Amino acid sequence: xxNYVFVIDTNKQPLNPISPKKARRLLDKGKAAVFxxxxxxxxxxxxxxxxxxSPSQIKIDPGSxxxxxxxxxxxxxxxxxxxxxxxxxxxxxxxxxxxxRRGRRNRNTRxxxxxxxxxxxxxxxxxxxxEHRVLTTETWVKRLIKxxxxxxxxxxxxxxxxxxxxxxxxxxxxxxxxxxAGYEVREYLLEKWGRECAYCGKQNTPLQIEHIHPKSKGxxxxxxNLCLACEKCNQKKGNxxxxxxxxxxxxxxxxxxxxxxxxLTDAAAMNTTRNKILKALKxxxxxxxxxxxxxxxxxxxxxxxxxxxxxxxxxGNLKTLTLRTSQPxxxxxxxxxxxxxxxxNKYGYPIRHNxxxxxxxxxxxxxxxxxxxxxxxxxxxxxxxxxxxxLGEKGYKSCKPQDISAVHRKDGYxxxxxxxxxxxAWK
Numbered sequence: 198x199x200n201y202v203f204v205i206d207t208n209k210q211p212l213n214p215i216s217p218k219k220a221r222r223l224l225d226k227g228k229a230a231v232f233x234x235x236x237x238x239x240x241x242x243x244x245x246x247x248x249x250x251s252p253s254q255i256k257i258d259p260g261s262x263x264x265x266x267x268x269x270x271x272x273x274x275x276x277x278x279x280x281x282x283x284x285x286x287x288x289x290x291x292x293x294x295x296x297x298r299r300g301r302r303n304r305n306t307r308x309x310x311x312x313x314x315x316x317x318x319x320x321x322x323x324x325x326x327x328e329h330r331v332l333t334t335e336t337w338v339k340r341l342i343k344x345x346x347x348x349x350x351x352x353x354x355x356x357x358x359x360x361x362x363x364x365x366x367x368x369x370x371x372x373x374x375x376x377x378a379g380y381e382v383r384e385y386l387l388e389k390w391g392r393e394c395a396y397c398g399k400q401n402t403p404l405q406i407e408h409i410h411p412k413s414k415g416x417x418x419x420x421x422n423l424c425l426a427c428e429k430c431n432q433k434k435g436n437x438x439x440x441x442x443x444x445x446x447x448x449x450x451x452x453x454x455x456x457x458x459x460x461l462t463d464a465a466a467m468n469t470t471r472n473k474i475l476k477a478l479k480x481x482x483x484x485x486x487x488x489x490x491x492x493x494x495x496x497x498x499x500x501x502x503x504x505x506x507x508x509x510x511x512x513g514n515l516k517t518l519t520l521r522t523s524q525p526x527x528x529x530x531x532x533x534x535x536x537x538x539x540x541x542n543k544y545g546y547p548i549r550h551n552x553x554x555x556x557x558x559x560x561x562x563x564x565x566x567x568x569x570x571x572x573x574x575x576x577x578x579x580x581x582x583x584x585x586x587x588l589g590e591k592g593y594k595s596c597k598p599q600d601i602s603a604v605h606r607k608d609g610y611x612x613x614x615x616x617x618x619x620x621x622a623w624k
Contacts, residue, residue, distance in 0.1 A: 204236060211342075251346070262285075
């Protein structure tokens with residue numbers, strides 16, 4: 198089951214999404230044309246008098262790494278998407294830039310007193326890697342509203358209690374200035390350990406909270422000492438130290454100890470951005486919120502698998518839910534590339550100059566249609582022919598700029614579909 202197709206009228210106003218079968222008929226009969234590839238949208242060639250509009254709801258399951266989107270209309274999920282953020286990549290690039298600047302200041306220059314204490318962040322400032330999550334979520338909500346009639350936004354508003362994760366027995370004044378959130382330790386462990394047994398990797402089975410260092414031998418209840426295990430592995434380990442239990446599996450031992458020591462970065466990111474996202478969305482459409490426990494209850498009651506877009510569809514109050522799609526659009530944030538004027542060698546010296554973009558109207562990453570080679574990605578060159586890589590193939594072929602036509606311009610994201618992508622999308 199594919200996502201429904203967005204439809205806009207001759208004035209570019211959104212109409213009700215339609216099934217891929219109906220969209221294919223409109224395209225074959227020449228009554229519509231492809232307006233946009235991602236998300237796939239068609240535009241009607243003739244005006245419709247008094248169209249019937251059934252508003253949809255955008256439901257969002259925000260995450261530190263992946264955010265789920267779902268369009269729900271009359272209790273039916275007609276379109277879904279999973280958006281993979283690039284916050285970790287932004288952080289890595291900022292650290293690299295900081296290291297380069299620090300090294301440049303210290304090489305063959307006079308001493309300059311540090312000035313970082315004079316730089317006071319503005320009110321409400323958050324790190325760029327976190328701001329990215331807010332902006333991309335806002336961008337996609339605005340994009341969906343352009344192509345689909347939406348009357349309301351539902352979002353899961355999760356608050357993580359990082360102190361209670363570290364010490365489940367904390368209470369009262371022990372919180373001091375901590376964030377009193379109501380998120381269960383078990384739910385965090387399910388996310389941290391990938392909803393599988395830490396020892397045997399078994400999935401889709403009841404999991405139990407297990408102490409890595411046995412509590413009977415002085416182990417604490419801190420989240421760094423907890424993992425998930427199936428009943429069989431939990432009984433088999435008993436009160437043995439993990440080093441003794443995994444003596445014959447040193448690789449698995451190192452893996453478990455590394456995951457256990459991971460900090461609560463994901464929880465901190467969600468706590469920091471949840472109010473920012475809510476404020477940005479309230480400026481667009483009316484917003485309603487749901488809790489993480491409510492989302493899990495709905496998904497469990499309806500016996501649906503654990504996926505980001507399904508969690509998004511289960512946000513808020515609902516009685517029934519019908520999935521009209523099982524192939525969400527998978528979107529990955531890549532950015533628009535660097536602005537480096539020259540390529541450098543390993544010593545930092547320029548070896549060639551990069552041409553200004555765009556080149557003859559094209560940017561690397563644009564998707565185009567070739568008369569003989571089909572659909573592929575374009576690599577423009579300032580001289581001679583372009584490089585053209587057909588989708589699903591490795592290596593590029595040469596082509597002339599006049600032999601290709603634009604299908605989708607690079608917009609900072611990459612898109613993926615399943616193998617049984619409907620044929621009309623590539624016409």
